[in-house]
Amino acid sequence: MNKTRVLGALLTAAQGLALAIASLVGGVVLVVLSVVSIALIPVGIGAFTTPLVLSAVRAHANLRRRLTTDWGRMRVPAPYRPFPSDMRTGIVGIMERCSLMVKDPATWRDLRWLVLDMTVGFTTALLPAALTVYGVHGVLLPFGLWQPLANGSGENWYTFVPVTGWGTAFLAAVIGAGLLAVCSVLNPQLLRVHFLLSRGQLAPPREVALNERIDQLTETRHEALDASAAELRRIERDLHDGAQARLVAMGMSFGTIEALMDKDPDHAKKLLAQARETSAEALTELRDLVRGIHPPVLAERGLGDAVRALALRMPMTVHVDIDVPGRADEPLESAAYFAASEALTNAAKHSNAQQVWVDIHHRDGMLRISVSDDGQGGASIGHGSGLAGVERRLSAFDGVLAVSSPPGGPTMVTMEMPCRLAPARPAE
Template sequence: MNTNTKSDGGSRARGMVLTAVRGFVLAVAVLPWTVLSLVLTLVSLALIPLGLGLVTTPWALTAVRALANTRRELAREWCGVRIPAAYQPVPAGARPWTRTAVMLRDPQTWRDLRWLPVDMTAGFLTALAPAVLVLYPLEGFALALGLWRVMTDAQGGAYWYGFVPVEDQTSAFGAGALGVLLLIVAHRFTVSSLRLHFRLTRAVLAPGETELAARVRVLTETRRDAVDSSAAELRRIERDLHDGAQARLVAMGMDLGTIEMLVDKDPEKAKHLLAQARQSSAEALSELRDLVRGIHPPVLAERGLGDAVRALALRLPVATEVAVDLPGRAEAPVESAAYFAVSEVLTNAVKHSGAERVWVDLHHTDGHLRISVTDNGRGGAVIGAGSGLAGVERRLGTFDGVLAVSSPAGGPTMVTMEIPCALS
C-alpha cells in the first residue's frame, strides 16, 4: 500500500515537472514564431493593394495554419483538449490570387489571426503559469537554505518573497514555509493551469455553433443530392436493362422456341434463326458489359484510379497525357466518385472546349486526393445550374470535396478537384 502511494506520488511529481517544462516551452520557445507569423501576415495583407500581397499572403496564411494545427495537436496530446478545425480546402495548383481569395473568405482564417495576439498575451501568461507554480516555491526553499543573505545584500534591505519580507534566518524559514504551501498548490493546479491555456486556445480557434450548423446543412444537402443521384442512376439501370438486354433475351427465347418447332420441319430456317439468336446473345452480352462498366468499371476495381483514368484517356479522340502519383488506393466510393468526376470533365473538354491536348494530373498530399484536368481549348467554362461541372461539384460534395475552375476567355481551362481521404 505504501509502495503504491509512493509510486503514485512520484508519478504526480514527474507529471508536474513535465507540465512545467511544456508550459515554459510554449511560453518562451513558441512566442517568437507567433510574433513572426503575425507580423508577416499583417505585412502581406497590407501589400495586397499593391499586388505583391496576392502572391505572399497564401504562404503567410499557410504558416499561420501550420502553427495553429501544431497547437491543436499539442492540446490533444498533452491535455486531451480537442480543438476542431473547419478550414475550407484550398484548390491545389490554383493561381496565388485565387488561393488568397479562398483563404481570406474562410472564417477559420480570421479565427487564426485573432488567436495570434491572444496567444501572445493571455496565452503567454497561461502557458507560463505551470513553470511559475513549480519554480517559485523552489526560490522559497533556496532562501531558507541561505540564499537570503545574498539577496538582502544585493537589495540593501529586506527581500520580499511573496508577502514575506526576508531579513534574517527566521523570516527566511517563513519564506520556506510559504514555498511549501505554494508547492502544494502547484502539485494540485499545475496540470490544470496548462489545460486552461489550451481551453483558451479552443475558445478562440474553435468554430462557433452557427458555423457548425451551416456545415451540417451543407452536408445534409450534399447527402440529399447523393440520394437523388443514386435513385436516378437506379432508374437509368432499370430502363437500360428493360429496353436493352432484357428485350434481346426475350426475343432470343422466342427464337429458340421457334427453332425447337422448325428443327425437324425446316432445318435451313432453324439454322438461320440459330445464327440470329447467337447474334442477339452477343449483343445482349455487350450491352450488359457496357452497363456494368457504367456502374463500376472493372479496371477501376482491379487496377485502381490511376490505371482507370489512363484507360479512359486512351478512348478520347484528343491527345491526353496522364500523370499519376498515388502511393496507395483510396476507398472504393472515393475512387468511384473521382473516376466519374474525371470522366465528366474530360467529356466536357472534348465536346465543348475545342481542345487539341488535355493534361490530367493525379496525386495525393496532405491527406487529400488532388486531380487537375487542363486543356488548351477556348476557355469560358463555368459552374452553372444544369452544367456538367455542377453535377461534378455535387458528386464531390458528397465526400466533402471541392471543385475549382479557372477558365479565362481564350483558354486554357484548368479544373481542380480535391477530396479529403487516406490511401491504403
C-alpha cells in the same frame, strides 16, 4: 548551411514583412474608421458609412483567411451570416444592411481580431523579417559595409562584437550566419504563431461550425440520395431498353427457330446467326452497364490504372500523370474515378480539345485531381456540363471542385477531397 533552408528563411521573412505591413496599416485604418462610423450611427450618418466600412473589414479579414490557408496551411472558413435574398433597395435597404452587419457576431470578432492583429499579430509577423535582415546585415559586414556604418568613434557594434576592423567584421559575419541558421528553424515557428492567432480569432466558434457542418451534411445526404435514386433509374432504363429487350427478342427467335428446325433448316440457321449477334450485343451492353456502375479495372488495379484505361478510350490525346502510392476506400475511389471520367467526357464533348492532361496525386492527406485541356473554354458549374453532378458527388466526401475556363481556353478542372491511403493491394 543548406541552401534550401536559407531560401525558406528568406521566403518566410518576406511573408512576415508583408503580413506585418498589412496588420499595422490595415488594422489602424480599419479600426479607426469602424469606431468612428459605428459611433455616428445614432446621428444617422453612420447608417450609410458603416456598411461600406464593415464590408472593407470583411474583405481584409477574408484576404487574411486566404493567406492563412495558403501560407500557414490552416483552413479558416468565413463565419458571416448570409443576407436575405429579398433584401430591399434604396435607403431602407442600406439601413437594413447596416443593422444586419452590426448584429452579426462575426463583425465584432473581426474588430477584436483587428486590435490584436495590429499589436500582437504585427509583432509575431515582423520578428522573422527583422531577425533575417539583421542576420544578412552581419553576413555583409566583411564586404566593407562596416566602414560606412561605423559611428564617430570608428566602432560599429553587431550583437556583442564591436566591429572596428576586418577581423571583427568576419567574426560578426560568422555570428550573422549563425543567426540565419537559427532563423531557418525559428522563422516558420514565429509565423505559425501569427497564423494560429489569426485562425483563433477569425474562425467561427465551435457551435457555429458544428451547425454549419450539420447543415452541410444534411444537404449532401439529400443530394447523395437523389443521385443514388437517379442512378438506379438510369440502370433500370438501360436494362429495360437495352439488354432486356435484346434477351426478349432472343427468346422469341429461339421459339421460331424451334418451329422451323424441321420445316426450313436454312431459315433456322439464319435466325440462329441473328440470335448470336443479338446475344453478343446484349453482352456488350451489359459490360458497358457494369463498367458504368463500377469498372472491374478499378476494383482490381486501382484508380491509377482505371484512369489510364479510361484515357485510352478518349477520342483525343490524353496525357496521364498519377502519383497515388496506395489505395483509397472503395466509395471514395469510385467517386474520384467517375469525377475524372465526367471531366474527360466534358472535354471530349464540349471543348473541341486536341490534348488533355490528367494529373492525380496524393499529398498531405488530400487527393487532388486536375484535368486540363487546350480547348475553347467556357465551361462552368451548373450549365448542363455535368460538373454540377461532379460537385454533388465530391461533396459527399467533403470534396471541392474548382473550374477555371475563360472564353478561348484553356480549361482546368480541379477536384480535391480528404483521402487516407492504404498500401496498394498486390495484383492477383
